[in-house]
Structures are given as C-alpha cells and as structure tokens.
Amino acid sequence: MTVVETYPTLDQAARAMGGDAAFLGGGTLVMRAVNEGVAPARLIRVTGPGLSELRVSGDSVRIGAGVTMADVLASRDLEFLHPVARVIGGPQVRNMATVAGNLFAAHPFGDFAAALLALDARVIGAGQGGARPVADVLRDRARAGLVAAIEVPRPRDPKAFGFLKVSRVKPRGVSILSIAAYLPREGGRIRGARVAFGAMGPVPLRSSGAERALEGQSLGAAAIDSAASAATEGLDPPTDEIASAWYRKEVAGVHLKRLLTDMERR
Amino acid sequence: MNDMTTSGPMVEFRKDIFADERDDNLNEIGKPTRRQDIPGHVTGRSPFFDDHLFDGLLHMRCVRSPHHHARIRRIDTSVAQRMPGVVRVLTGRDVPVNLNTLLSLLDFGLDDEPILSEKKVAYRGEPVAAVIARSEAEARAAVAEVEVDWEVLPHVFDVEEAIKPGAPAVLEIYPNNTFVYHGKYDHQKLRYGEADRALAEADHVIEGRYQMSPIEQAPIETCGAIAAPEQNDRYVCYTSTQALFFSLGTAAKVLSMPSSRLHFVGGTVGGGFGGKVDSVHEPLAILGAILTGHPVKYAWDRAEEMQVGAPRGAERWYITDGVMNDGRIVARKFTGYFDAGAYTRLSSYAIIKGVGHLPGPYTIPNVSANVYCVYTNRTPATAMRGFGITGVDFAIEAHMDKVAEAVGLNPVELRLLNAYRDGDMKAHRRVAKNCALIECAQVVAEKAGIALSPEMKAASSLKDGGGARGELPRRTATDEDGRVAGFAATSYARKEGSASAPQPHPPQSPAVPSRPQGSQPAPAVTSGQRPPAGGSMPPAGGSPSATPQPEKASARKPARSGAMRFSSLSGFRRR
C-alpha cells in the first residue's frame, strides 16, 4: 500500500527517490495512478517554498518545478506560452498541473512539453547546477531525476512562436495531436527552425522533415507546402481511443499547414 | 418562476399547425416546469447509491478476462485470499444460479450469461472472480493476484464474419452466432407485399450500406451498488439501476431468494441513458453481504464503465430501394445485422422494436426485411436512448439522401412525397394516424432556407392519405429462409423439449387465463406452455417481481401477465 514521505527541500526529496517511488507534484498524473492501483509504493512530496518561483533573467524565464498552468497564465512574462497553457486540461487541471510534470505525461498528454521542445528549453535537475536540453529528459524520462526548474528562452519576436492543439472536443479535449513551431527569422529567412509534435509518438518529437523544409526559406506558400508534405517523416504515431496512427499521419501535415499559414499572416 | 423560454430561443411553438386539433387549456404541456427532485440536486443532497455511509463497508472488485475469447482451465484464488485486507474471494461456484438473461424474466430468450464465468469467457473484461476486501486499494491489489489459467480461443468481431460457417461459436447455446426468433428463424422477418417484384419493375434500384459504431452511454456516475444485511433476515441494496424492478427480479433469480427478502432502494440515478437498465452488479454486492455478513460495495471504476459497461450495439444495414422517376419509393428491402456482443442482454428485443419501425416514416407498398441478432466477442450491447430505432433511422435517412440524389429530387421533397399521411397502411399492418412528418419537414425547409415547390408547400398529413394507400397488399411473398431446428416453435427462443407441443398459430388470447385487470393492457404472455396449477400464479399487477425462484427449463413458469410495465415490448404480445 501507499506510503507518503514528506520532505522540506527538493534536494532531500531527490535523495529519497528510487525505483519504488514517485514524486507527487500537482497530482494530476500520480494521484490518478494511485487511484488506479498502479502507482509506486512510495509517494515523495516537498512542502518547502520556492518551487513555484517564476524568474526572468535576460532572455530566458526560469519556471520552478511547482509552477502550474494557471501560474503561467497569470504571468505577463510568459505571455508567449499562454496559448499553450490555456489548452491544457480544464480550469481545475490548470490549477493543479505543473509545467515540469508535463514533461512526464504519457501519451496523449504532454502538449506543453512539445512547446518546450520547440523553444529549446533546458531542464535544471534537483541539486544540479547545469541544465540539459528538454529533448534529453524526454528521451529517457524514467531516469531523468527530479526537476528543479525549466529555463525557457523568450522568443525575441513573439510572432515567431506558434502553437496549435487539435482535439475533437472543444474547448477541452485530448489531443489528436499538437504542434509547436519556433521559426526565428533573419532578414526574412528562417534560421534555426524548430517544429515539434505532441501525441505523434511516445513523447513529444521534433519533425526533422518540416524543419528541413523551412530552414533558410521565407515563410510563404511554397515553404509551407513542402513542410506540410514532409511533416511526418520518420514519425510513427500511436493508435489510441482518440485517433489511429493512420489518421494522425494523414492530418498532421494539414494542421501544420494551417498553423504555419496562420503564423505567416501575423 | 421564470419562463425558461425567455432567456434563450429554446422552444418555438408552431400553434398554426393542426390548430383545430389543439386544446390549449392544458395546465402543464407547453409550459416550463420545475423538476420535483431538483432542490436535492442543486444542494448536493440527492441520495445516489454511494451516498449511504456504512461502518465497516467492504469493497468488491472483479477479476476480468484479458482475452476476447478463452476457456478457463483453472482459477487459483489461494494467493489472493491471503492478501492484506482480503475478506473473501468469490467465483462462479458461490453464485446460487449462475446463469441469467434479463429478458428471460419476460420469457424472451434463453439464460446465457454467467454472473461470474466458470468455463469460458466471450468478451474482454468478462468477470470470473470477485475479491471482497477492507479497502478498494486492497481489493485491487488482490485482484491482480488471482491466477487464471486461460486457453485462448479464436475470436470474431465482425457481424458478417460471425455468421459464416466455421466462425468461432461465441455462445454454445446459439452455435450459429444468431439469436433464434419465434423458435424458428435465425433472423427477424418483415414481409409486406412483394418487394422483389416491385424492385424488378422500378425505374431505379438504389443500394446502400450503412455501419454505425457501438456507443457508450458514459453516465457520470458509474454503475454500482451497496448491499448490507438488514433486520428481519433481509438485505438492503442501494443501487444505481435505472430499472429497480428488473434489478430486483434478477437478484432474486440469481440469488435464489424470494424478492421479499430483498429491500431495493434506487430511483436516484447519476445518468443512465439505457446503460443501467440491465445492470447485473446488484446480485454480487448482495452475495458479498450474505457471505461476509458486512455491508459490501461493488462499483465500477471509469475504465470498467467504458470497457464492460454495455453500450448501444453497433448495427450494419444494407438497404435496397425501388424508386420511380417521380420519386415514389415502391419497394424497400433491408438486411440488418445487430452486433449483440457476447451475450443477448436486450439486443434481441431491440431488433423486434427496430423491425416494427421499418421502413421508417414512409408509405412504401412493398417492404421486406431480414434482421439478424449476431453474437460477437465484443462487449455485450444493451439499451441506449431509442435503441433499435436510432441506428436504422441513421441508415434510412442517409439512404433517403442517396435516393434523392439518384433521382434528382430535393431531399426534403423526397421525404414529403413519401411521408406517411393519416389513413395510410404501415408495413406492420397498422393504419397511420396523427402523422406530422410533412409539417415537420416543411418547417425544417423553411428554417433551412430550402425552397419547396408550391405543391410540396401545400402538402399536408391530413390530405391525400388513405384510400389505396390505406389498403393491405393484395399478396405478400413469404419464405422459410433461415429456418433453424432444435428450438420450440411457439416461443421466441426456447430449446426443444422445454416447452409444450408446438402450436401452428399463436393464440389470439393468452394461453394463461388472465385475471381481470381493469385498464391494464393484455397480458404479455408468450409461452405456449400449459398454465400452472391453480394457486401458483403470482398475483397480478402491483408486485413487480417476476417469479423469483431459480427456474429450470423443464419447470418454467409462464411469464408474468400484466405486472411487467413494459407494454412497449410489442414483440412480447401475441397479435
């Protein structure tokens, strides 16, 4: 049966973690597992303050592990992430679910993580000074350790970042897929294109096909069309209750085209 | 009280239509009203089944099949029995009468479904054991420790695959995977006029195939019950059921216990939509209370509700219409396949209802239908909001659009042209009255901005019906297709030898002498059996339970007359 261990600091919690333990953040993932009888035996939680800190420094924002989607929506510094946070769950979930927890959400959840991936955010582990790319954490989530904070670079041009979540039920539904695109431009040309899909694989993944098609181009009909047709290259989306793998592959390019067209018109 | 209609355009009354038929001095109809139970709802005080607190409540959870179709070689509960908090583990042997079908309470269909399966499972999620523990978490943990030795069998998911020779037999009592209608046929027939001849003479023949998916009712409150020992050697059962007396009858039958020992409390249902009509969780909760002496709660979690909660069954329809150049439909043929899933539940009845509805609200002089109730290794299907009608209506209306396109008619006009009018003869041989499809379609056209011809604008349900349209066909083509052996011909589905001698024609009056029942409808007796000896008749009316003793096929009692308030079950009444 479940045992709850409560620690005053994240570092102490990190030392208590192990294969039979889960870290209880906002609760939306772990408590569901507890309710369904599939959670690890030990729940680790932290009572100390500081985890919910949002701090702007230079070009990036440091998002503490306890920052919720509602906190993101309440922050002016994170306005570029409002379209992402707004479509995570319903209001109650947004009051509970944390940004850091979204990195660990199993398919078909994890739309916020797709945005973090496109923005090339970096993850600061508990008790660690350095930061790792989000992609590293997503690659092996079981061994990622505890997250202390996430550093998100703020797009110099907010219009260079676009996000689209596609779901059958509105305003709140599970993703068929989500798309995050960061397309910074230099002299009208896209430099350093990053396009990430949510719900198109076991974890959020970048679309190398779309990125290649957009890199060095100006955002116009031709580039958008070639990005759309290359969108699912190398992606092998899952079949679930929401959509089949076939359907996801069929519509991914269509939705990417819609998002990019919308970004072009901004 | 506010008028509900003032705050939004929710209702528009078209009192111009049928104005001379309307009596406008009604007190309730057409006026907003307040639900009598709504104060409890808005204060959170309405007592749902789970809102009854008991000290020492035990929790039950079921061990379920991970396979779609499998034989059970062995169930080992020894490890689970020793798990922390576990009070008892039940298997099929603990269930007094471990075979049930709701409709058998009404003498319609064979008992086919175990409460806890012992030999075989026919769908994923089928329960084979039940763990009773001090907490839900402990029950869950122990469920995972019940070991079942499965022999996995081939399964079938598609209705047309299921009726092919050599398909896996989902249920041993219906080896061809079809329910047996009237003891005679592997499908329900409708024959009215000569559809084949009319098709041959029609200007156009238009075919279509329509498939729908199963639909989960998805009530916010999952199915559940709490049972507890009560005084006077009785058991109280709080349940989410939609049909308290079905549940009571089923529990009495399964537990081999007079219904007078069962005190059922229900009526506050957290959404049902049909999914809680044939609930079977009550007998297990009561059995738990009987065997442990403690209050026991058996409730599904959300995943169970979605996986094993009986949905609206999927239907596949093939429709062939014979249509004249002017748009008149002169023949309509149906072949329908209802996916009953692994057990009968209410699907056999849904088809009776659906076939009574054919060919839709249109006057078509030649109609023929073969509709199959097919068993597959899917979750058993049951009732949901208009079941038996909704699926085929989707097929019919989609087909009407196809016909309209094929003959180049406005789809609304095609419907107006073929709609029932007062006095028309319907395919189930009743005269149409109080028709209103034409008027509805005219209003829809007006709202949707669809132009109608002056002739169609002037059409009326009150005009041009009856006469030749009101006559029965001169000749109806019949056949013996789909004849099956081994079932007594006088009942809907009864194994040979379990009923009295076959009767060539259904009796005009019930076989069982009916009691005077005032304004009650004719008794719903379908059995051709001898009436029981005097005095063994259950009292008519009032008491809701069907004969609660476990019934052996050879000593079956006739269906209750009158007491079952299910007059819409037209299929149960002899015509």
Place this chain on the structure above:
Amino acid sequence: MAKTPVTFTLNGQSKSAFADPGQNLLDFLRRGVGDLTPKFGCGQGTCGACTVTIDGETRLSCLVLAETVYGREVGTAAGLADGAALDPLQTVFMEHFAAQCGYCTPGMLVSARALLDRNPRPSREEVIEAISGNLCRCTGYEPIITAILAVAEGRARA
C-alpha cells in the same frame, strides 16, 4: 496503516479527521468527514464531478492527496447555501432546468461559483471556459450556461 491527522477548514468550519495513506481528498471528504456533495465520476481528473475549491481555487478532489489540505480552506457545494437561503446559482439552476440527473451538479456549481467570485460579469465564452472541466451527460450544457449568465447579468431572482 499509519493514518495522518488532517486539520483543515471545510466551508468555513474547522474539521479534523484521519486520512489513510494515499487517500484522495474526494474519498476523505465523503467517508472521513461526511460531506457527500463531491461525487466520484472517474478518478482520473476527466469529469469534474468531484470539483472543490482549495483556498478559493477549483481543484479535482480525486487527484488531491488528502493530507495536503492540512491548514487550508476547502470549499464544496455543501457550503453554497447559507442554511435555508440558497446561493443565487442554486436558485437559477432550478429555474433553468440546469440539472437533470444531478450528479454533475455540485461540481458544476462549485466551478460556476468560483468563476463569479473571480469575475462577476463573465462573457458567455468565459462561462463555457469555466465549466469546461465539468462534464454533464444530460442537459447538453446550454441550460447550465444560460443559468450562470442569468446570475451574472443579475436576471436571477435570488
């Protein structure tokens, strides 16, 4: 099993009870404290029938570890009425037929009340957004939206 004592405020009243290890707030409120107004619908955070407020913000009580409400203020539908005097939302839900089976209603009302406390004059879109975490399978939402707007627009006769 070691139980954890939890002292908290429920609808303005101080409460103390023992929580089981791993017990969620929904079960704790219902069986431990006896407030039956939050309902179980999914245990997954999908349906919103268990919605409560913690320190004024809506939460799904099925996904809150019970012991974490220590020292905090929990609000449920049981706290909406002041004795026999109903909250205007409750009255208007009755008038607008905004409840059919009644199972989602307590959670729906908690979400609606939290919205109006924060934003007394919400737009229709804001009302839809505010109840988007509460599933109703009976009424089709329209009467619920109408009812909430009626209170916001002062059309309710409280």
